[in-house]
Amino acid sequence: MKIKDDLEQQGPIRVAVVGAGLMGTGLVAQLLKIKGMEPVLWASRNADGLQQKLEDLGLAYDAFVDAKTIDAAKAARSRGEIALTTENRLAWEWAAVDVIVDCTGNTEAGAEINEYGLENGKHIVSLNVECDVLLGPYFLKKAREKGLCYTGTAGDEPGSIMELYEFADFLGFDIVCAGKGKNNPLRTDATPEELAEEAAKKGISPRMLTSFVDGTNTMIELNAVSNATGLVPDVFGCHGIEADIHGLKREARQKEDGGRFSKKGVVEFVHGIAPGVFVAVKTDDEVIRREMPYLSMGEGPSYILYRPYHLTNIETPMTIAKAVLYQEPTIAPTKGYIAHTVAIAKRAIKKGETLGGIGSDAVYGKITEAAHCYGEGLVPVGLITEGAVAKRDIAAGHLLTFADVVLDEETKLVEMFRCEHEDFYSLPN
Numbered sequence: 389m390k391i392k393d394d395l396e397q398q399g400p401i402r403v404a405v406v407g408a409g410l411m412g413t414g415l416v417a418q419l420l421k422i423k424g425m426e427p428v429l430w431a432s433r434n435a436d437g438l439q440q441k442l443e444d445l446g447l448a449y450d451a452f453v454d455a456k457t458i459d460a461a462k463a464a465r466s467r468g469e470i471a472l473t474t475e476n477r478l479a480w481e482w483a484a485v486d487v488i489v490d491c492t493g494n495t496e497a498g499a500e501i502n503e504y505g506l507e508n509g510k511h512i513v514s515l516n517v518e519c520d521v522l523l524g525p526y527f528l529k530k531a532r533e534k535g536l537c538y539t540g541t542a543g544d545e546p547g548s549i550m551e552l553y554e555f556a557d558f559l560g561f562d563i564v565c566a567g568k569g570k571n572n573p574l575r576t577d578a579t580p581e582e583l584a585e586e587a588a589k590k591g592i593s594p595r596m597l598t599s600f601v602d603g604t605n606t607m608i609e610l611n612a613v614s615n616a617t618g619l620v621p622d623v624f625g626c627h628g629i630e631a632d633i634h635g636l637k638r639e640a641r642q643k644e645d646g647g648r649f650s651k652k653g654v655v656e657f658v659h660g661i662a663p664g665v666f667v668a669v670k671t672d673d674e675v676i677r678r679e680m681p682y683l684s685m686g687e688g689p690s691y692i693l694y695r696p697y698h699l700t701n702i703e704t705p706m707t708i709a710k711a712v713l714y715q716e717p718t719i720a721p722t723k724g725y726i727a728h729t730v731a732i733a734k735r736a737i738k739k740g741e742t743l744g745g746i747g748s749d750a751v752y753g754k755i756t757e758a759a760h761c762y763g764e765g766l767v768p769v770g771l772i773t774e775g776a777v778a779k780r781d782i783a784a785g786h787l788l789t790f791a792d793v794v795l796d797e798e799t800k801l802v803e804m805f806r807c808e809h810e811d812f813y814s815l816p817n
Contacts, residue, residue: 391706392424394713399424401712404479404510406501407491408432410592411515413441415489415701416470420445422705428484429461429471438472458482476501480508487511487712489541489704493596495519495746495770499801502527502538511537511711513704515544518746521611521729522770522801524721526808539710539717543703545665546612550719552667552693553617561669564647564690565640565654566619567626569662570606574628577734578602579749595747604746604753604769607729610655611755615721622654625754629658633694636661640668641690655727655755664696725809728761729753730787731769737782743793745772751788762809765789773799 395401403419405412405427412432419427432438439452449469455461461471461482471478476497479488488505490498490512498519505512506527514520520527520540531538541547545568553566578601580587580594587597599605607625614620627648629639636658641647649656658666668690671677677688685691710716731751737743744750746769753769761768767788775796782792795802 391709391713395422395424395709398713400426401708402426402428402484402486403708404429404431404482404485404488405491406431406476406479406488406497407493407515408434408437408441409491409493409596411493411701412489412491413444415491415704416441417445418702418705425705425708427470428465429473429479429482431473431476431479433474433476435474438474442472477504480504480510485510487513487708489513489708490516490519491701492516493518495522496773496799496801499523499799499804503800503804506530506534506536506538509534509536511715513539513541513707513711515541515701515704517544517546517608517612518770519801520721521608521615521727522768523804523808524612524615525724526804528720528722535715537711537715537717538720539707540612540616540719541701541704542707542718543699543701545609545698546616547703547707547718548665548695548698549613549667550616552665552695553613556667556669556693561671563617563619563653564642564668564670565649565656566613566617566667567640567656567658568606568609568665570603570628570657570659571662572601574601574603574659576602576732576752579734580747581749593747597747598749599747602734602747602752604729606657607753607755608770610657611727611729612719612721613655614727614755615723615725616719618723618726619653619655620651620726620757621755622649622651622656624756624760626656629656630660631658632660633664633666633692636666636668637686637690637692640666640692645689647690661694661696663698664694665698666692666694668692725758727755728758728766728768729755729770730761730766731772733782733784733786733788735784737778739778739780741778742774743772743776743778745774745776746770765791767793768805771795771802771805773801775799
């Protein structure tokens, strides 16, 4: 396998992992098994959490050392240890790091990691799709200007969808739809408090689970696919099709073919095929259409290309290798801002109330075309960070606009978003 041979010859690739949740911990475990890759730095804002994860991985260091300086990180490496730190800045300041993997899922942290990482010559692999849909096109442009790679990851659903999309597109199929299964029942009013016990059993944070259940995570992942492919939601928030893989063959068609979609080339989510991803395709070639039933693909007119699994962080080393060795992204927002995932009030919100953002009890997100977002001044849900405050009373179900909220102007995230979108609409001060 060429990539494996190149990795062993040109490695080791020195990796900094930021984030010690389920994804970050699993990635470090996987990196330790791969010849030609070396996790040199592991950062988390929670020192106690890092210590526990260290023990979970069976890395029996003599003592936990929170490296605060590059010299301390170097000392850890000289002992054959991963440098553990609560200082994210070491990931971009330390010359020993080749690539940073953002596993935080935090939009504000992601904006800093990506901006300073690229400024300091680091390739960026992002599992932080929440940040990617806000600022990914900007980071992609910056990476290209610097001869670096900015990419989402293999194994996460957008990356897995992209593999099928590129396969189908290369073979000349018309893309009807690309999408994913949804694991959890959709409840847009879900709260982290009510999901705390279930989250603990799953080994994830209550807010992460809430973002899954209320649909925000699904919307954001489809948003990333939109920005990478140019596909759009057929309707605001998508249809949310109920179907198994056989039923999907009937549903994932345009209306003229007896299916669900008014538009050609859409993103969608499906209850009934999780944890899989899919692409629905068509062809107008009569020879190919006659061959597809022989290949057990059905009678058409749409055919489903289906992958029944995605391994998230476990597949990320493949993306890391391609990014560093070849500057080849797995998925990147090459089409620009095609869609946004906009914030909607889960409940009545009072003037002056601090809004919790993604995975909170206050807001959830739905995908819409970028023109709709810009035309009505709608707020992308990832901009609602811990410092955002309601300007006025907001009714449950209301789509938040920039007239409704005061954003946290101290964050790099908001500063960069304003600069990136100043041509589309005027954001209030």
